Amino acid sequence: MIKLKNITKIYEVSKNDKITALHNINLTVQEGELIVLKGASGSGKSTILSLIAALSKPTSGEVIVDDKQISKLPDNFASRYRRDNIGFIFQKYNLLPTLSVRDNILLPLVPLNPHAKEVEEKIQRVMKRFQIEHKENVIVRNLSGGEQQRVAIARANVNNPKIIIADEPTANLDENLSHHFIEIVKELRALGKTIIIATHDPLFFGFADREIEIHKGKIVL
Amino acid sequence: MIFMPEVLTILILNVIFGVFALIAFVLSVKIFLKWDLNSTNKSQYKLEKQSFLAATIIKYIFAIKVPLFLFFIFTLDKISNVLTGAMCAAGVVDATAYGTYLFILKVINLYLFAYWLMLHSVDSKEEKQPYTKLKFAVFIGAFFFFVAELILEGFMFSAIDVDKMVSCCGTLYSSTSTSYISNIFLINTPLLLSLFYGNFLLIILFYIVKKRYLFAIANLLFIVVSLVSLIAFFGTYIYELPTHHCPFCFLQKDYYYVGYAIYALLFGGTFYGIIVGFIQSSKSEKNKNYFISILLNSIYVILLSLYPILYFIKNGVWL
Amino acid sequence: MKNKINIYLIEYAINAILRQRFKSFFIVTVFTLLTFLLTSVFFITNSLRYELETTVDALPQIIVQKIKAGRHYDIDTAVVDDILGISGVNDAVARVWGYYYFENAGVNFSVVGIDRYEKQYKNSFTKLVENFDFDDINGTSTMLIGSGVKRTMQSSYYKEYFNFIKPDGSLKKVQIAGIFDAETELESNDMIIISKDLFREIFDIQESKATDIVVKVANPQEIATVVSKIKLLFPDTRIITNQDLKVSYQNIFDYKSGIFLALFVVALFTFFIIIYDKSSGLTSEEKREIGILKALGWTVDDVLKEKFYEAFLLSFFSYSFGIGLALAYVYIFGAPLLRNIFVGYSQLKTSFELPFVFDFQTLFLVFFLSVPIYIAATLIPSWKVATLEADEVIR
Numbered sequence: 043m044i045k046l047k048n049i050t051k052i053y054e055v056s057k058n059d060k061i062t063a064l065h066n067i068n069l070t071v072q073e074g075e076l077i078v079l080k081g082a083s084g085s086g087k088s089t090i091l092s093l094i095a096a097l098s099k100p101t102s103g104e105v106i107v108d109d110k111q112i113s114k115l116p117d118n119f120a121s122r123y124r125r126d127n128i129g130f131i132f133q134k135y136n137l138l139p140t141l142s143v144r145d146n147i148l149l150p151l152v153p154l155n156p157h158a159k160e161v162e163e164k165i166q167r168v169m170k171r172f173q174i175e176h177k178e179n180v181i182v183r184n185l186s187g188g189e190q191q192r193v194a195i196a197r198a199n200v201n202n203p204k205i206i207i208a209d210e211p212t213a214n215l216d217e218n219l220s221h222h223f224i225e226i227v228k229e230l231r232a233l234g235k236t237i238i239i240a241t242h243d244p245l246f247f248g249f250a251d252r253e254i255e256i257h258k259g260k261i262v263l
Numbered sequence: 264m265i266f267m268p269e270v271l272t273i274l275i276l277n278v279i280f281g282v283f284a285l286i287a288f289v290l291s292v293k294i295f296l297k298w299d300l301n302s303t304n305k306s307q308y309k310l311e312k313q314s315f316l317a318a319t320i321i322k323y324i325f326a327i328k329v330p331l332f333l334f335f336i337f338t339l340d341k342i343s344n345v346l347t348g349a350m351c352a353a354g355v356v357d358a359t360a361y362g363t364y365l366f367i368l369k370v371i372n373l374y375l376f377a378y379w380l381m382l383h384s385v386d387s388k389e390e391k392q393p394y395t396k397l398k399f400a401v402f403i404g405a406f407f408f409f410v411a412e413l414i415l416e417g418f419m420f421s422a423i424d425v426d427k428m429v430s431c432c433g434t435l436y437s438s439t440s441t442s443y444i445s446n447i448f449l450i451n452t453p454l455l456l457s458l459f460y461g462n463f464l465l466i467i468l469f470y471i472v473k474k475r476y477l478f479a480i481a482n483l484l485f486i487v488v489s490l491v492s493l494i495a496f497f498g499t500y501i502y503e504l505p506t507h508h509c510p511f512c513f514l515q516k517d518y519y520y521v522g523y524a525i526y527a528l529l530f531g532g533t534f535y536g537i538i539v540g541f542i543q544s545s546k547s548e549k550n551k552n553y554f555i556s557i558l559l560n561s562i563y564v565i566l567l568s569l570y571p572i573l574y575f576i577k578n579g580v581w582l
Numbered sequence: 583m584k585n586k587i588n589i590y591l592i593e594y595a596i597n598a599i600l601r602q603r604f605k606s607f608f609i610v611t612v613f614t615l616l617t618f619l620l621t622s623v624f625f626i627t628n629s630l631r632y633e634l635e636t637t638v639d640a641l642p643q644i645i646v647q648k649i650k651a652g653r654h655y656d657i658d659t660a661v662v663d664d665i666l667g668i669s670g671v672n673d674a675v676a677r678v679w680g681y682y683y684f685e686n687a688g689v690n691f692s693v694v695g696i697d698r699y700e701k702q703y704k705n706s707f708t709k710l711v712e713n714f715d716f717d718d719i720n721g722t723s724t725m726l727i728g729s730g731v732k733r734t735m736q737s738s739y740y741k742e743y744f745n746f747i748k749p750d751g752s753l754k755k756v757q758i759a760g761i762f763d764a765e766t767e768l769e770s771n772d773m774i775i776i777s778k779d780l781f782r783e784i785f786d787i788q789e790s791k792a793t794d795i796v797v798k799v800a801n802p803q804e805i806a807t808v809v810s811k812i813k814l815l816f817p818d819t820r821i822i823t824n825q826d827l828k829v830s831y832q833n834i835f836d837y838k839s840g841i842f843l844a845l846f847v848v849a850l851f852t853f854f855i856i857i858y859d860k861s862s863g864l865t866s867e868e869k870r871e872i873g874i875l876k877a878l879g880w881t882v883d884d885v886l887k888e889k890f891y892e893a894f895l896l897s898f899f900s901y902s903f904g905i906g907l908a909l910a911y912v913y914i915f916g917a918p919l920l921r922n923i924f925v926g927y928s929q930l931k932t933s934f935e936l937p938f939v940f941d942f943q944t945l946f947l948v949f950f951l952s953v954p955i956y957i958a959a960t961l962i963p964s965w966k967v968a969t970l971e972a973d974e975v976i977r
Contacts, residue, residue, distance in 0.1 A: 054305075097877060098973040099303060114301065117311060117969075118881040119390050125879020136874045140601055148590065149875065153884040155588040197878070266840050268624070269943070272950050275847065279958050312969040315882050319965055327954045334946055341943065387883075 044071040044094055044205070044236065049103035051089050063089040065259045066103070071238065073204075076231050078247065079240040081256035087240035090256070091207050094238065095128045096120040107205075125150055129198030129235075131208040135190055137197070139183035143174060146182055147197045164200050172196040172226070188219045195226060206230055208239045212246075220245055269338040270420050276331060277413045283320045288406045290317040291399040298396055314395065318383055321402065324409075325376040332369060336514065346429055352511040358429040361419040368412045375405040377534055378541065385544050452496060459492040463564050466536065470557050475549075479540020482533045482556065489529055493567065500570035505582040525566065532559030588887070595891035610900045612853060617904025617952050618911070620846055624944045625912040626921050627839050629936040634828070642796035643805055645822045646812060654820075656791035661816060665797055668811050670804045676792035678781045682746065682774070686738045691731055693774045695781030724759035726775040732761050749786045756780070850951070854959045861963030869970060876972035889964035890957070897956040901949060913938050 046069040053061045063086045071077055079087040092098045093105050096112045105113040112123055124130075137146050147165050169175035174192045177185060182193060191211070198206060208227075212220040224245060231237055239246060247253060255262040290313045298314075299307055339352035346355055356362035379401055386394035462485050469478040494508050501513050501521065514522030536556035539549060575581060599606045646665070648657035657676070665674040678695035725744070727735070735744055735758075746754045756776065782789065799808050809821050872885060880888075911917055916936060 092973050095877070098971070099308070101303065114303070115390065116300070116392055117315075118387065118883060121876060121879050121881040121884075124877070128879075130877060132877075136870075136877070138871060138874065141597070145597070150878045152588070152590040152594055153880050155590060161590075201879075268839065268843050269947055271843060271847075272947055276950060276954060279955065283958065283961070312882075315886070315969060316962070316965045319886060319961060323957065323961060327950075330946075331950065334950060337943060337946075 043073050043108060044238075045069070045104075045106040046090070046093065047104045047106065049090075049093060049100045049105065051086075051093065051098070052101045063259055064093075064100075067259075067261060069254070069261065071236060073236055074231075074234050075251045076227070076237045076249075077239070078250040078253045079238065079256055080242060080247070080253055081240075082242065085256045086259040087256050088209055091130075091209055091238065091240055094205070095130055095207055096124050125153070125201060127203050127205055129201070129203040129206045131194050131198045131206070131211055133210040133213055135194040137182045137190060137193055140181065142179050142181055143169070143185070143193050143196075144178045146193055147200050150197065150201050164202075168196045168200045171199070187214060188222070191215065191219065191223065199230075204236060206235050206237045208237070208241075210241055210243075211239065212241065212243045224249075267338070267342065269334070269341060273331065273335060273338065274417065274420065276327065277416060280324050280327075281410065281413050284324060284406060284409055287317045287320040287402065290314070291402045291406070294399045295396055295403065298399075300392060300395075314399075317399065317402070321376065321379060321383075325380060328373065328376065332373065335369070336511070340511070342423065345425055346423065351509060351515075353509050354429050355423070358424075358427070359419050359422040361415050361422065365412065365415045365419050368408065368415060372405070372408055372412055373530070374534060374537070375401075375408060378538065379405060381538050381542055385542055385548070450491075450495065455492050455495055458488055459496075460564075462488045463560065466560060467557065470553055473553070476540045478553070478556075479537045482536025482540075482560075485536070485560065486529070486533045489563070489567075493525070497567045497570055499582055500574050503574060503582075521566075525563065528559050528563040528566065532556050532561075532563055536560065591884070591888055592891055592895075595888050595895060598888070599892055599896060606896065609857070609896055610903070612856075613897060613900035613952065613956065614904045614907065616846070616849060616853065617901050617948055618907045620951065621905050621908035621944070621948050622912050622917060622920055623839060623842050623846075624948065625908055625939075626917055626936065628939045628941055628944060629912070630921075632937055632939045641824045641827060643799055643802065643824050644797040644809060644812070646795040646797060646816070647820045647822070648794075648816075649818055649820045656787060657794055657819070659790055659792050662795055664815055665795065665812060668808060668815075670799055670801065670808050671797055672800045673798040674795055676795050678778050678787060678793050680781075680785060680793060682784075684734070684738075687734050689734055690772070691734075691774050692772050693776065693781060693784075695776055695778035697778045723754070723776065723780045724757045725780070726760050726762050727758055728773040729761055730772055731774055732758070746784045748784055754780075754784055846951075850955060854955060857956065857959040858963065861960050868967070872967050872970055873972045876970070882968045885968035886964060889960065889968065893957050893960040893964070894953070897953045901952050904952075905945065905948065912936060 046067055049064055049067040049069075050062070051064040053063055055061060067086075067090070069090070079090060081087050089098070093100055093113070094107070096105070096115060100113050103113070104111055107123075107127070110123075112120065115123060138149070144165060147168060148161065151161055151164065166175065169178060172192045172195050174189060174196055177189060182190060185193070212223055215223065220243065227237060227239070228249070239250075294310055294314055294317070297306065298310055336352055339355040342355045343351050346358060356366055379398060382394055382398040382401065386392050386398055462481060466478065466481045466485060469481055490510075494510050498508050498510065498513065499505050501518060502509075511522070512518070513525070514520060533556070535552045539552045539556065544552075571581070646657065646661070648655045659676045662674045662676050665671055680693055681690040682693050683690050735741075743755055743757045746756060748754055762775070776784075781787070787793075797808065797812070799805050805823055805825070809823060812819065812821060875885060876882075911920075913936060921936070
């Protein structure tokens with residue numbers, strides 16, 4: 043379960059120029075919920091996602107995940123929390139273009155130094171599920187947009203995380219692929235994962251458990 | 264002044280170490296004064312980043328220091344070829360007033376740095392990072408020892424004079440010489456051996472009853488006691504010569520490099536023993552450290568004891 | 583402290599190195615070049631030192647020369663008897679030797695005169711006396727020459743004999759009776775051995791004079807004492823012991839390698855600065871990559887470890903490659919060009935083999951002068967990269 047308590051996040055662009063991305067936000071997400079964050083760009087959706095993924099620290103307030111305060115974790119522990127609990131699907135996928143599909147999916151596992159067998163199992167499982175195993179050794183930049191997305195999703199799932207976070211996942215996709223992505227999301231939800239998606243694609247509205255609208259750093263009730 | 268390339272190498276590395284240690288020192292002071300894990304200030308985040316730099320520097324220095332120490336000993340040995348009277352590294356150490364102090368300081372620093380690394384490892388495993396201030400305070404202290412070592416090393420190498428005659432280990436460690444090392448030989452053998460084995464038994468005893476601090480102190484003592492008994496007694500059985508007490512010669516090929524095993528075991532065993540007392544850690548960690556200490560120390564004692572015993576079996580008499 | 587080695591991390595590091603083709607190539611090239619140069623110098627000096635040790639031991643213990651007005655002069659052979667009278671002296675022999683300048687090739691030959699009925703001061707000479715006859719053959723005198731001399735003579739079309747030009751301008755034809763190998767290469771090159779009489783004829787030296795006198799002492803510890811006694815008897819002499827020779831050659835080696843080392847240090851320092859500079863300048867691509875890794879759960883320590891592996895792999899590979907090249911360069915190809923800096927005491931520029939002397943300490947020395955320094959240069963830049971805020975980078 044995810045709780046944001048009185049979260050304020052201020053970015054300091056320069057000494058006199060401060061941007062308040064979030065104003066005293068309070069938000070709770072139950073386990074297994076599928077949440078959609080709506081709002082224009084710059085409204086603060088991405089900031090919320092970063093906070094939940096412990097990619098950034100709040101200026102004030104607390105982020106609590108499964109009764110554990112993650113907002114004040116030292117860097118190493120924050121990374122480990124992220125590695126074990128979060129699957130992040132970025133807007134631009136953020137794959138390493140010169141590496142193969144397999145090497146990209148492998149990335150979150152590398153610091154764990156697991157046994158080769160375990161690694162194989164995990165990678166194969168996730169490539170099969172997201173139907174990208176036939177391109178295992180292809181260099182990512184030679185893939186189509188849809189294939190790249192599947193790699194991104196596979197990578198986000200390789201550690202079997204409890205929480206899936208997606209930032210504008212369908213912004214660069216055509217309608218066909220967008221529908222396909224929604225099918226995958228439904229699959230993931232069926233697996234019991236907690237899913238938080240930041241988007242302004244209307245395709246998402248309607249089947250989420252909750253829709254939360256963000257406007258200028260505040261939740262619109 | 265000796266201009267051998269080996270000496271220059273050591274001095275160059277020392278300069279690099281000095282510069283980096285200074286950086287780590289400045290960072291340590293900042294962290295010691297201002298570290299507050301609960302604060303969400305920008306400055307605290309900056310400190311957290313800087314603590315990584317300090318830790319990396321210290322790890323780097325230690326990683327190079329260990330092989331460099333061996334290299335240092337070999338360099339001394341090479342210098343002994345051009346220094347009249349010195350037949351091995353021991354003679355070179357004695358060639359200047361600084362030699363012995365430098366050597367002791369180097370060993371102390373090895374222990375200090377290893378201790379710091381242990382602290383760091385334990386600290387990093389805890390979310391609350393409870394030892395951060397402590398570990399950097401330790402480094403602040405260790406820094407002064409380290410700088411002292413660097414300076415002393417510089418002085419020692421510049422003071423080595425090829426033209427001055429030097430005493431070799433034969434006279435250094437003999438019972439008739441006047442160096443204060445020779446005071447070791449005034450202790451009579453049965454007393455020395457009972458101190459040695461007695462200390463070891465104490466270590467075993469404290470291991471069984473799991474008294475941390477006593478265990479650590481016993482290990483600390485053991486360093487001194489075993490070095491003394493090594494030079495005064497066991498060494499002679501390794502060389503099979505009652506007058507050969509040199510602590511360096513058995514590092515050489517002629518003695519199957521057994522010196523490395525001896526010193527590694529002693530350092531490892533006593534280090535883990537001291538850690539048990541000086542670092543708070545989980546039960547399993549502690550037991551692991553206890554075990555390693557006892558194991559290494561025991562092998563050390565057995566190894567040393569084998570020499571006189573085998574000698575007696577072979578020859579029917581003691582030296 | 584007891585982490586198992588992470589193969590995946592190493593693989594990633596290797597991959598990262600290969601992905602940055604140009605930068606990696608540049609570093610490896612420069613680094614290999616530096617280690618190569620340094621190691622070659624050390625190998626050469628080690629080999630020469632070894633040669634030297636063997637040469638010096640073959641040198642006479644004491645050499646007595648007459649000095650007049652600060653210059654070397656022919657000494658009276660009568661001095662030999664006086665020296666033989668000093669207690670502790672085993673033997674004293676008058677030597678005739680010198681240099682003959684061969685104008686055509688522009689080189690000096692060392693010429694040594696031996697008398698076959700005398701006790702030789704060098705073992706190799708004893709063997710020569712047994713094998714060759716120095717008397718005239720078919721009316722011409724004969725000589726033995728070293729391999730280097732033969733080559734030089736042949737290049738001036740002297741194949742079977744040689745014409746010496748005497749001080750009065752007349753020619754003396756001498757047959758080449760044989761070519762010899764002295765104990766070490768450094769010696770045989772430029773030497774010509776002839777009978778003492780022939781020598782005296784060619785260089786116009788009187789019967790009662792000699793170039794210098796070599797003295798053999800029964801107990802090497804006594805050399806200093808004997809030297810002082812000779813000095814007392816003959817104050818106008820200069821006396822050189824083999825120890826003096828050894829030390830002075832050693833000093834020349836150390837001096838030259840010292841200069842080289844100083845230059846090397848400067849080069850290394852420059853390299854350090856360049857590396858630091860290059861590693862510090864992070865392309866946006868690199869920043870993005872690290873940001874992604876951290877977003878995926880890599881800790882700062884993981885990134886640092888990876889950067890360390892990169893640095894270590896690069897530097898260790900370059901180091902090994904440099905050593906390999908140096909081995910080939912010095913011991914297979916004979917170190918052309920470089921060794922001319924060090925070999926100063928052979929007047930003939932001919933080739934000789936550098937003996938293979940392998941010294942572990944040299945390898946460690948070069949290691950400590952290269953790998954740790956490179957890693958030191960990457961410490962701060964790696965840290966800067968590893969502590970980047972992932973958040974800012976992936977937006």
